[in-house]
Amino acid sequence: MERGRWGWIVPDGLWEIAEPLLPPARVRPQGGGVANIDDEAVCAAIVYVLVSGCAWRALPPCFGASKSTVHRRFLIWSRAGVWGRLRQKVLGLLDGHGLVDLSRAVLDSARARAKRGGELVGPGPVDRGKNS
Numbered sequence: 251m252e253r254g255r256w257g258w259i260v261p262d263g264l265w266e267i268a269e270p271l272l273p274p275a276r277v278r279p280q281g282g283g284v285a286n287i288d289d290e291a292v293c294a295a296i297v298y299v300l301v302s303g304c305a306w307r308a309l310p311p312c313f314g315a316s317k318s319t320v321h322r323r324f325l326i327w328s329r330a331g332v333w334g335r336l337r338q339k340v341l342g343l344l345d346g347h348g349l350v351d352l353s354r355a356v357l358d359s360a361r362a363r364a365k366r367g368g369e370l371v372g373p374g375p376v377d378r379g380k381n382s
Contacts, residue, residue, distance in 0.1 A: 256294035259301065265290055267339050273330045287315040287323075295320040296327075 256265070275286045295313035299306060299320070309317045327333065344350050 256290065259298050260294050264297075264340075265293060267343070268293055268332070268336050271332050271335050271339070272327060273332070287319055289323075291315055292320055292323045296324050299324075 269289070272289055275289075291313050292315055295309055295315055298304070298313070299309060306317045306321045309320060313320070341350060
């Protein structure tokens with residue numbers, strides 16, 4: 251995305267990386283309908299929501315797309331694996347320039363409830379850690 255249109259929210263060069271990763275627009279077999287909203291504007295709106303933390307329903311109208319259109323496209327692109335491939339592509343480009351530093355890393359884990367297990371489990375949620 252060039253600096254002028256969406257440069258205030260989308261980093262330079264991100265659109266050029268993301269555009270080839272997007273699935274083709276769905277064509278209606280019966281024809282007609284309204285033209286698709288510009289993918290670049292939708293991408294900028296998605297970045298805005300993700301960066302700002304605002305709710306989809308609070309999306310400002312400056313992007314020229316409705317909140318439901320932007321959210322629907324976000325879901326379509328998510329199911330198509332766009333975000334994972336975009337992450338890999340960006341990390342590859344950064345690594346190619348020596349800008350990836352893995353001296354610090356964050357690990358994510360899943361947690362599951364330990365049903366009736368553990369030594370420090372009390373009789374109720376209030377009593378956790380007490381011997382029973």
